[in-house]
Amino acid sequence: MSLGGTASYRDPARRGDLPDLVSSAVAAAEAVGFEFCVRPEIGRLLAALAGGVPPGGSIGETGTGTGAGVAWMQSAAHPETRIVSYELDEQRAAAAQRLFEDHHNIEIVCADASELFGRGPFDLLVHDGGPGSGKHPSDELVDPATVLTPGGTMTLDDVTPAVTWPPTFRGEPDEGRLRWLTHPQLCTTEIRVAADLAVLVARYLPSG
Numbered sequence: 702m703s704l705g706g707t708a709s710y711r712d713p714a715r716r717g718d719l720p721d722l723v724s725s726a727v728a729a730a731e732a733v734g735f736e737f738c739v740r741p742e743i744g745r746l747l748a749a750l751a752g753g754v755p756p757g758g759s760i761g762e763t764g765t766g767t768g769a770g771v772a773w774m775q776s777a778a779h780p781e782t783r784i785v786s787y788e789l790d791e792q793r794a795a796a797a798q799r800l801f802e803d804h805h806n807i808e809i810v811c812a813d814a815s816e817l818f819g820r821g822p823f824d825l826l827v828h829d830g831g832p833g834s835g836k837h838p839s840d841e842l843v844d845p846a847t848v849l850t851p852g853g854t855m856t857l858d859d860v861t862p863a864v865t866w867p868p869t870f871r872g873e874p875d876e877g878r879l880r881w882l883t884h885p886q887l888c889t890t891e892i893r894v895a896a897d898l899a900v901l902v903a904r905y906l907p908s909g
């Protein structure tokens with residue numbers, strides 16, 4: 702979760718130029734008091750990844766918020782790339798649905814994000830809320846073979862940059878991050894997008 706994500710858009714020196722839909726998604730977040738928009742540094746990474754999805758390909762996201770991440774991805778994705786995002790909170794989902802109502806390739810669903818996984822496989826799957834990211838000890842990481850196309854990419858937002866191997870959390874090995882970094886069918890790296898913020902990016906490389 703992006704602590705202060707929405708607030709980070711208030712400072713022009715931090716946010717840089719924004720696509721119009723990103724500004725609108727952030728304004729919608731302000732209007733409903735949602736503080737956890739994806740930070741612009743991550744938004745730009747998501748846009749770069751979305752721009753690599755082939756025309757007609759598909760992107761999934763767990764945790765829409767008010768649509769900032771979807772807006773970043775839309776800014777670079779091919780107009781025929783399908784983007785589907787799930788949000789549990791009715792007010793946020795409604796705001797995002799309004800934002801993208803004229804975009805035939807974008808679908809915002811107000812439901813538990815676990816339902817998203819059956820709608821794959823995706824060329825890009827963004828974990829930003831709900832189950833399946835494996836981030837927490839009790840949460841299983843989704844099976845890449847069922848949610849990703851071969852060569853597809855999965856991201857996990859908002860991890861603290863690691864400085865040791867194995868990465869640690871509160872002094873113990875970070876099992877959530879290790880699920881990604883040691884998965885036999887994932888080629889995973891941690892990309893630091895700010896001094897205090899990193900994203901796990903994994904490509905699904907099926908063996909055999």
Ligand SMILES: C[S@@+](CC[C@H](N)C(=O)[O-])C[C@H]1O[C@@H](n2cnc3c(N)ncnc32)[C@H](O)[C@@H]1O
Nearest residue numbers: 738739764765766769770788789813814830831
């Ligand atoms: C960090 S915010 C998402 C930020 C958003 N992706 C963006 O680009 O601004 C996490 C979101 O996940 C949603 N969420 C949490 N659990 C969920 C679940 N089980 N299914 C769907 N959405 C969920 C929360 O309501 C919250 O809006």
